[in-house]
Amino acid sequence: MCAACGKHISVIAGTIFERTRTPLPIWFRAIWWMVTQKNGASALGLQRALGLGSYETAWTWLHKIRCAMVRPDRDRISGRVEVDETYLGGLEEGVHGRETFKKALIVIAAQEDGKGIGRIRMRRIPDASADSLLSFVESHVKPGSLIHTDGWPGYVGLDTRGYGHQVTVLKRSKASASDLLPRVHRVASLLKRWILGTHQGAVSPEHLEGYLDEFTFRFNRRTSRSRGKLFYRLLQNAMVVEPAPYKDIIKGIRGPQPRNHNI
Secondary structure, eight states: TTTTOOOOOTTTEEEEEETOOOOHHHHHHHHHHHOOTTTTOOOOHHHHHHHHHHHHHHHHHHHHHHHTSSTTOOOBBEEEEEEEEESSSSSOOOOOOTTOOSSSEEEEEEEEEEEEEEEEEEEEEEOSHHHHHHHHHHHBBBBEEEEEEEEGGGGTGGGGOOOOEEEEEEGGSSSSSHSHHHHHHHHHHHHHHHHHHSSSOOGGGGHHHHHHHHHHHHHHHHTTTOHHHHHHHHHHHSSOOOOOHHHHHHHHOOOOOOOOOOO
């Protein structure tokens, strides 16, 4: 019952489960199955695991769950952070440098953890301009961090926004890009392998953000030994994002946004 107006509402109103006709235990089974799949979850796999009536239902459920894989108030990463871009898509002729007409441009931030990789963040961006790249950094990396990039001019200005900026000009080095910025290139390689392996490369551009969220969720929790904690975390997130209607999922609209309260 609403304390303000006295109206009775469902306990799942305003969550990813809103208006569902499926019992919640079935949803919980779907979420548990998803977090226990080491190499990621496909709609066909979920359909088979739960005996769902249609592939479309399984596909929709996975996208709703992916919406809950980004905690609305998650912390920004910090410390020493590598940032670079990568492309998803096949070969493209007639383009130069960072130009693209068909591929998806993804920017990746990878936290340095000794010689290893800490947490990551990634986002699809429309272009490699300073507006796109600096906005990404400000949204996902704490000020005061040291950002390590190549010499692309789109990163110029980081030092005026509260970040340290280490630049490695690749053309002046005999080493390859993967040697000079090893963490982001490792993450990019794993992302592409995951999309080709788990999803057979069948990821449409309008739904790409959901797959990036899933990959980030899994990567940042790759060392967790407790599937139960991942299940619990995902359920927590599911209660603090707005509903994801089917019509919005089809259009690729990332509807769920943080609400003005925390649980």
